[in-house]
Amino acid sequence: MNDGSLARTIERDWVRLSLLAWGLIALYYVINRWTGIHFLQLGDTDDNMRLMQVRAWLGGQGWYDLRQYRLNPPVGFDIHWSRIVDLPIAALIVLLRPFVGVREAEMLACGIAPLLPLGITILGLGATVRRLVSPVAWPLAIALLAFCCVATMLMYMPERIDHHGWQLAMLSLTVAGLCDPRGPRGGAIVGLASAVSLTIGLEMLPYAAMAGAILALRWIWDRDGAQRLSVYALSLGGGCAIGYAAFASYANAALRCDALTPVWLSVMVVAGALLFAMAWTNPANRWVRLGLAVVAGGVIVAGFAMVFPQCLGRPEQVSPELAANWLNNVREAKPIYQHPFRTAFPIVVLPIVGVIGAAIATWRARGTARGGLWAPVLLFVTFAALMLLWQARAGPAAQMLAVPGSVALIWWLAPVMLASSNIFVRVFGTAAVVLIASGSFAGAVMTPVDLRWTGLNLHYSPPDRPTKRVQTINRASASCPTMTAMTPLNRISAQTVFTFTDLGPRLITLTHHNAIAGPYHRNGDAILDVQHAFKGTPENFRAIAKRHGATLLLVCPNMSESTNYRVRAPNGFYAQLAHRKTFDWLEPIDLPRGSPLRLFRIKPEQTVRHPIRLRY
Template sequence: MKPNVPGGFRPDRELDRNWLRWMALFWLCVVVWFLYDRQGNIYWLLLGDTDDNMRLMQVRAWLAGQGWYDLRQYRLDPALGGADIHWSRLVDLPLAGLILAFKPFVGIATAERWACGLAPLLPLSVAMAGLSLAVRRLIAPWAWPVALVVLLGCTSTMSMYAPMRIDHHGWQLAFLALTVAGLADPKRARGGATVGLASAASLTIGLEMLPYCAMAGAIIALRWIWDRGDVRRMQVYALTLGGGSAFGFAVFASDANQVLRCDALTPVWLSVMIAAGALLFGLSLLNPANRWVRLALAALAGGVIVVGFALLFPQCLGRPEQVSDELANTWLNNVREARPIYKHAFKTAFPMAVLPVIGVLGALFATWRARRSEALVGWAAVALFTAFASAMLLWQVRAAPAAQLLAVPGSAALLVVVVPWFLGLRAPFARWIGEVPAMVLGVVLRVFGTVAAFLLLSGLWAGLVVPWFSADKGAKPGKPAPPDRVAAANAACARLSNLRMLNDIPAATIFTHVDLGPRLIVTTHHSAIAGPYHRNGRAILDVHHAFTWATPNFRPIAKAHGAQYLLICPNMSETTLYRARGPNGFYAQLVKGQVPNWLEPVKLREVRPGAPLPFQLWKIRYDLPDAPTPAPTKR
């Protein structure tokens, strides 16, 4: 059913002919709302994630003269030469460009704030364009606004585009949206080029989307196996994937990524992409007429890639991070987003999973409806892609943003059928209940049925259900739920107004928690020991050992890293691991008040009178011998 109104104006025609202009206006409205809603975050430089803080530090270092291919962070563990960061400079470009554009008018500090506020919204426009193209090609030229409205309800996905979320995930999701548009493109060469270039760009940024890139390539190969006439799509895809990956490696791979590492676009994965492209291109030249022969050749090519990878790069058959078992058990396995969805609480898992399930059902429904049309193959590809993304939630919950993004076309396919059906009701069941009651029923169904259908098929109803199921059944009436001390500590100790009090002491290397390290170096002139980056396993383990082992072990570890001060944030989430792994360790003794004699308390100014800082700071004295730790004073 196409929208239409009398008087000559056709909304469907306008949304088709000028879709890009209207989509840009839609995006601009979202930008204005986001900037208004998050203006406090922008003002206080509230970079909530460790990676967002490190991204800003990476850009700062580059603008200050650090080499294009040198991505070491020299203010993490400076005594041992800095921390190796496995990213690329591709995502640094728009952020650096915005800073340079704003700096002459507002100064460097304000320029950084507004650049961090605007930068995440740039890839949002690309994601919106990709989804709009996919829906225009699969559903109807006028249906793209439905997809954008559904996208706004994808809480996990949209969180990656919120102001101050400057890390690379938003760009990778944008390229994933372009991949969907390429899979749905009826023009084979253009579709293949879109998927190939989008995959190459995503891999240049990082390997987080490698499974999705591999699945997109497999879908293109399956399309060729099914339909020999689709050979042009696979041919162009093969060339752009291999060529784009080679270009990305040559221009953006850091000096540290020139070796055979497994966690980034290094010679390992560059070889895989070029080999995969070459094999697919060779198959496209052969292009046998028999479908079973094509299937056998594709399986053989896949086997060559797998066996060759295992023989040439056996070190990459395990975890791509290549961390030790101790580091995995101490730190990496405890990262919440790396756990499968069924290991998370209901209030976290349910909203993430609802829309992907709806998206899969909607894509299957649309595939069935398109069984006699040209859109069949496109919808089958999207259904397979959406099902794969949803299954990824069973591996790691960090797949939620991608799963919700890929669910948008399926959800939109259901909405454009069900919502118009409700809107078209006039006098249902008039034969049985009479004309007037039927008209009243029609009004009720048009209003409430439309709203209910939209909430259900867009997944927004999950947000209404979760608070009811997550309510504290044991709470007493009239009394608020107990405060979340961990969340409060995480927020307070990362707050700019609190951390900048540390600038009262001369620049030094401060020994603190791993998760606090990136925030510390962004907001103060101090250096830290570690951040949550797997290539720096020794520093991460040393921090955990220092806090969990017995007190006498702390000073030798801190001295090896050149630490001059110790900073702790009681109740920060990372400290729960210290308590669990070292119940009688150094950190556990500190929070009990058992402070060794070689820690000299440092008094800092309060942000305002009567508002003590949420952390504790000591100067580490290496010139004093160990003495019995005094027992805490009883009050």
């Protein structure tokens, strides 16, 4: 096959070849991470809770009932997610369990499901790069995504079954729709992708709003964009309405601010109606179009403020105490500049390069049809990069959206270097272009732990400590939630266990026991109860445990959360327990030798029992 026929094949069969590349990448990750798949190493509390949500549904819990009854029993608590991400996980379990059994079906489903949205992401980026750079440039986009977008790829790893990968996939379709030369199709893709993402969760709401603003700006600048805007408006409003009707839980029928409830549904429907009306009138004067857009934006903002004033603050609507003790300390929610340099630098390099590349490509394509496609993408990727100044959790999206600009830089500069008559320039110049334009040079200061936001110690940020202390915390946070550490608890009859907030979801996933709290804002009262119990007096702990019906106490010494209790309340119950103080109402229960956990039975008042010894 000569170069010409190879190029034609790459251009003609790009979808089939992209899916082949996705299949090979997926197979590699399944093989590479088989141990984690086999031991169900769901590293984040959200991944554990997602599996529990699927189990509850397959076990007979209603489609619209998302209350998790095994946390804070017997009433449980409502989680703000939808079931849309549960579907592929549940489908894989149902498909596989007749052949391999329930446990292996869950294990395989949790390994495979996160890789499904990766295929959509590859196709979305491929479509974008084909339109903006070259019809044969899409393999470079796949290579950059797979090898250089470290923060992004973490969201697709086996066992990462929560919603982030699917929302990133919708974001890749959004950017593809923004640069689609066919206006109605592009508008429909952006509108539907935004609607699906919002139905999953509100994390990508700023990106959805920015995409809509870009389409409105495009229409203001050129009234030929009216058809694109009108189709987008109908797709957004209609898609959100369908998403709400099909997936919103009973609890989300209330006027809450943290999900696609009637609050945000009404905003999207009204916004869609106003945008459609603007596009339908489509005045010839650009200034009139600008005026209509300003009025529509003012109506939406003012109406939101008047009708839903409770949503003007934090969407979680937690108490000031819980915000100070918990939400304000979530590391990924802090701006990127508040993170250590070795963590922040590898995250921000590629987004910066992507913005530069998109800006240069837009400038070089000015006055052409391709320039009109690059401009909205430039605005979108710049917005994504700036989101890092708000929260570091924007890193995966910012890196993924940097791929088109990075590809454009390499596609432009690499041939220049290769065409040089100087062999030094051809070899080292080309290598420098690839290393810089891909952001790969940042790897010199990156360690795997720096980008591992998926650990169970995510929700607490202890004060800076010496390196050895940090290593101790990391070891405890990694070892306590393992299957090896947790499954011996199943030898004790099912009970309610009082344990750390960050251990709650993992405990109910791996054992038949119930827990008190998980790190979810709708579980706020229970989270505060756990904090008050561990930081207060022993008598206070006992009273809170009794109120929740807890008969067992499980702790993980040196875990990040426990370290916070010991440091912030040096005279509190947990600090006393950590210093090996004994209490006559706590009865130690032996665990296997080397277990990182400590387990106690909480004795009923005025009852004395002999210690329980489990034989292994």
